[in-house]
Every structure is written in structure tokens, then in C-alpha cells.
């Protein structure tokens with residue numbers, strides 16, 4: 001019996017037997033996690049005095065989530081996001097000292113192409129130009145060579161390529177190898193707030209709960225480097241609408257960035273910019289793998 005299961009929960013024979021039913025799992029962590037899950041789910045049923053009709057509604061919700069889930073869309077993942085579970089997993093698994101992590105979301109694409117460091121992702125599309133640059137550092141502020149940035153965001157109409165047939169599937173996404181000092185830079189556009197998908201059971205739940213459906217504007221970034229814990233995170237332009245009520249609870253104070261006027265003529269020349277443009281500077285900090293084992 002694992003240490004987190006106290007006697008009180010064993011008084012109810014159903015809870016006791018359900019917890020014990022997992023005790024022979026070959027993987028002790030599976031036994032521990034399932035016992036705790038049973039403990040808390042049973043407590044939820046008991047404390048809420050859940051009726052049969054209410055549980056049936058719950059099962060119908062899960063069935064509808066399964067029916068709308070396919071290889072491009074995962075309603076369970078969205079449910080985890082809007083319940084704050086994805087963010088709680090981020091919080092409890094965050095190694096100390098590094099840049100905070102944030103939700104991955106459904107629009108990451110493993111097939112983003114490698115672009116040169118200093119690439120221009122804008123390709124004539126509408127949107128305010130933003131020079132995004134920074135470094136990948138360790139927890140002592142020392143540059144990490146050979147880091148990789150995987151970047152994606154939505155377009156000026158608020159949509160990701162997967163939601164908008166008019167966009168090239170590779171629009172506003174790329175992978176970049178950072179330089180020997182951990183430096184990276186690219187030209188992109190200002191991202192926009194957008195709503196999570198609302199046409200499934202999660203949307204119905206949000207509506208029934210009078211909850212918001214919006215996420216604040218953000219850049220998505222995955223930072224990786226050999227020997228360091230990979231970081232899945234987001235950067236949120238300060239002042240964006242919904243920054244204080246992200247419906248998936250992904251905003252962390254350390255991930256809010258200023259979007260400033262940029263007057264760097266070298267950069268204007270690098271990207272052929274003739275109009276005013278902005279910049280966002282951010283240094284990522286990665287935790288060594290050895291410190292988490």
C-alpha cells in the first residue's frame with residue numbers, strides 16, 4: 001500500500017478494493033498513480049454526492065470527446081488544457097532555475113523546416129513586423145552552443161495553418177539552429193489572441209460554464225539542446241487582450257515580453273524593412289539533464 005493512501009479512504013470497501021486492485025502492477029509508479037487517482041476520484045464522487053444522471057452526463061461528455069478526436073484534433077488534450085491540468089503538470093514537473101514551461105497546444109507540427117538563423121518568416125503577408133531574438137543559456141547565464149529553436153504562431157487573421165486552407169502549411173513556423181553563443185533571431189509578425197476550438201463538447205462545457213474561450217496572443221517555442229531538459233513554452237506580448245484570463249491557464253509572469261519599437265538599422269537592412277518595426281528580446285534558460293535525475 002503506498003504512503004499517500006491514508007486509513008480514512010480505506011474505510012469505504014469500494015474505495016479500498018479499487019485502490020488495492022492496482023497494487024500488483026509490475027510498474028510501482030503505475031500502482032502509485034492509479035491508487036491516488038482512485039482515491040481522489042472516489043472522494044470527488046462522494047463529496048459532490050454525484051447522481052447517476054450526472055455521471056451519465058460525464059460519460060456522454062467523454063464519448064463525445066472520443067467521437068470528435070482524430071489524428072489532427074484531440075478533444076481530451078483540450079479538456080486537460082481548459083481544466084488547468086496541462087498547466088499543473090507543467091508546474092509540478094518544472095525543474096528549478098530554468099525558463100518556465102507552458103502548454104504545447106494542438107498546433108505544433110513536427111515537420112517544420114529548418115531555416116537559417118536570421119530567417120524572414122513574413123513572406124509579404126499582412127501583420128506588424130517583429131524581430132524576435134535572444135539567446136539560449138544555462139542556469140548560470142552561460143551560452144549553450146548547438147541549441148535548437150522550434151517556433152510557431154498564428155497569422156494576422158488569428159488562425160494557424162491547420163485552421164486556414166489559404167495558408168501554406170509551413171507559414172510562420174520554423175526550426176533554427178542557434179549559433180555558438182546560443183543566439184537566434186528571426187523576423188515574424190505580431191501574433192493575435194484567438195479562441196480554442198468550440199465546436200466540440202469542451203466548447204459546450206465552456207459555454208455552459210459562462211467561461212471565456214480566448215487565449216492571449218503568444219509565440220510558441222520549443223527549445224532543445226543536447227544534455228539539457230527540453231523546454232516547451234510560450235512568450236506572451238505584454239498588454240495583449242486576455243493575458244489575465246487565458247482559458248488554458250498558460251501565462252506565467254516570466255513569459256510576458258515587451259514588444260518594443262526597434263530602430264536598429266542593421267536589422268532593417270538584414271530584412272529589407274522600410275516601415276517601422278518592433279522587437280522582442282528574450283533569453284531562454286535550460287536546466288541540465290543531470291539535475292533532474
Ligand code: BEZ
Nearest residue numbers: 081103105106107196248
Ligand atoms: C494554442 O496555444 O494553440 C492552444 C493551446 C491549448 C488549447 C488550444 C490551443
Ligand code: FE
Nearest residue numbers: 105107218220
Ligand atoms: Fe497557440
